[in-house]
Amino acid sequence: MMLLLLVLLLVGNMTMFTSLLYTAFIYVAIELCVAAAIPDNNNDTAFTTETTITSEQILVYTRDWRLITRAEWAARIPTSISNFTGPAPYVILHHSYQPGVCRTLDACKAAMRSMQNYHMDGHGWTDIGYSFAVGGDGNVYEGRGYEVVGAHAPNYNSRSIGLLLIGNFMDELPPAPMLDVAQDFIKYSVESGHLRKDYILHGHRQVRSTECPGNALYAEITMWPHWQKS
Incomplete structure (x- = not known):
């Protein structure tokens, strides 16, 4: 009877020892995985690349629209660039006429590619x-961006942000959300330091002989803040 009790005690201790050993192994494995996932603080480049978010990105993420980058809409590489020195004193507003209003992310990306091809291959x-475009999907699309001189309004390219609303707005206004996003993007451009606080807003027709940005849209923007007669 005593021998049987001794055997049972030894077996029980061995089971407990095995369980403790397994638990310790799992703990060490988890610690190693966590350590591997944390960037090496001595490698400044790797740490910055993975974790740094600029104030401009944070500001964009707090808006009701998203900034769709050139990479996201698969823009072609420009053949050359001229650097823009901001903040810009002007916003020049445009409509595309063609293509018409795009209402989905994919359609707006395609519209951006179509316009880029036309400008590069046709002109x-x-x-x-x-510089930027507003789509009917409620997003802002990066054209040349803030840092590059545009090609949208002669004599104003080097001192303005060229903001396009995708669509034909001769007779009809853009959808209300497009107008809201356009105005908020202008406000964002001021807040982020890319546009002067005392900026002047013009429609394209005010600086060149053209129907752009369309009769309906032009009448609308004359009621926006900072619009001025030319």
Whole structure:
């Protein structure tokens, strides 16, 4: 009877020892995985690349629209660029006429590619002409961006942000959300330091002989803040 009790005690202790050993192994494995996932603080480049978010990105993420980058809409590489020195004193507003209003992300990406191809292949320009565009999907699309001189309004390219609303707005206004996003993007451009606080807003027709940005849209923007007669 005593021998049987001794055997049972030894077996029980062995089971407990095995369980403790297994638990310790799992704990060490988890610690190693966590350590591997944390960037090496001595490698400044790797840490910055993975974790740094600029104030501009944070500001964009707090808006009701998203900034769709050139990479996201598969823009072609420009053949050359001229650096823009901001903040810009002007916003020049445009409509595309063609293509018409795009209402989905994919359709708006396609519209951006179509306009870029037309500008580069049809006009021989170095890139799409506009700085930014607003789509009917409620997003803002990066054209040449803030840091590059546009090709949208002669005599104003080097001192303005060229903002396009995708669609034909001769007779009808853009959908209300497009108008809201356009105005908020202008406000964002001021807040982020890319546009002067005392900026002047013009429609394209005010600086060149053209129907752009369409009769309906032009009448609308004359009621926006900072619009001025030319």
